[in-house]
Amino acid sequence: MLDCSEGAQKQLRRMRLPMMKIDHIFISHLHGDHYLGLAGLLFSYHLIGRTKPLNIFAPEGLQEIIELQFRVSDHKPAYPLHFHIVREGGQQVYEDKNITVETIAMEHRIPTYGYLFREKQALRNIRKDAIEHYNIPIEHISKIKSGKDLVRDNGEIIPNHKLTKDPPAPRSYAFCSDTGYTEQYLGQIKNVDLLYHEATFLHDKVDIARQKTHCTGIDAATIAKKACAGQLLIGHYSARYDDMKLFEKEAKRVFPDTILAQEGLCVEIGNKENRE
């Protein structure tokens, strides 16, 4: 889960997303609209008897807030609650067999971090016809998947490319919220498949955006373009706007493959190569 604003629990229920599947929560920064739903979620986990660990990644201060809230309520979470304090960008904070997550340093009034999710390169796909045709012994399969040639006991060599297909290219997702316009993380998010980037103001309010360390639709699209992103998802529109289509319109002038974030939207992350 990325950020957790007030009412997140209710929203999870409305979207029929099973809250017990959430084991890792990544908080960008400690402005209220990005974390005020967390305490309620954590209390609910306690009340419904969660036992499996929960990991929270966040800048300094959140752990103190949550621990204080548990303390005054005279509860201790019934499940292991692990805080991972984020102090810099470009830091790998999570890894499992499928993905890695690293922090991205945002430019904001208080310490703020985006998160970059990268799939790991999958093993090569073995061709079903090759298994039969070359009569591949089962004990060789995992070696072949990892790219090795098939070497038979009699010394015969079947090259890997005859046995396997390329696996799908690993996909990546960058979540960049909130930030003023900066190119400091362009290198890090280069070629990302899906870039979520905040766009708080329309570009006619670029001065206010600069002053409040937020971005415009044009800013977000410029970052997407310079980073050669596959797709751009924008959001975090200021409450002063009613017509979000204006954000889409201005961003698309710079980066055509732009999507407007809205409540309940699901976006499938396709890897760039397959999409092109």
Next chain:
Amino acid sequence: MLDCSEGAQKQLRRMRLPMMKIDHIFISHLHGDHYLGLAGLLFSYHLIGRTKPLNIFAPEGLQEIIELQFRVSDHKPAYPLHFHIVREGGQQVYEDKNITVETIAMEHRIPTYGYLFREKQALRNIRKDAIEHYNIPIEHISKIKSGKDLVRDNGEIIPNHKLTKDPPAPRSYAFCSDTGYTEQYLGQIKNVDLLYHEATFLHDKVDIARQKTHCTGIDAATIAKKACAGQLLIGHYSARYDDMKLFEKEAKRVFPDTILAQEGLCVEIGNKENRE
């Protein structure tokens, strides 16, 4: 405002209640379902430029939480934010020309307080026909309203009862949440016009209620009956229940004038005398 749970801001907007009219917030205790909407509301007041003071009445700990949340967000509220720490029941924490508010000590796992709102006795109502009939000089009006007789310069005395009618009896409202069954505040809420009392469980779960320091529908109704309340409003039903009518049914067996609290319900507080 009495308690402020997660999503309170959204609910205020939905009910078209002007959030800027709120100047006093009374928090019963620091379990999440009673205060987690407060930080968002306070941040919003800051962001929309509130300047008039806000007073918060709550047990110890809330001030620390809110101040920490402002500190980590690098904001200072743009308006005077006054915390009044409640440490005991029966304490008058607020008074203006119309009402007084005193705390009621609840029985719960952590320090918890109800609040008792009492209208002050209004001045006597002057009879319009008497103004004309006795030709009452304007400078005597306020004395007569406060109960004095009219004494003319020639020494003639017109007794007050000929000039005025009784004002409406002052009304009162007691908010009792959360609490186990206790009669410790019966004396304090005696004859209250409207009693809100928690009823978390149905009475077949009275053992669980006792263990968790909550009340049943029967408990709430018993308190209302013993306190000679005018009306009883019950709420805080456990999430395990779907059919709230069962609460109404069991409470009405003991105290017929029972109302079920539900989202958006408005209850007019009529004073007991007029209702009877």
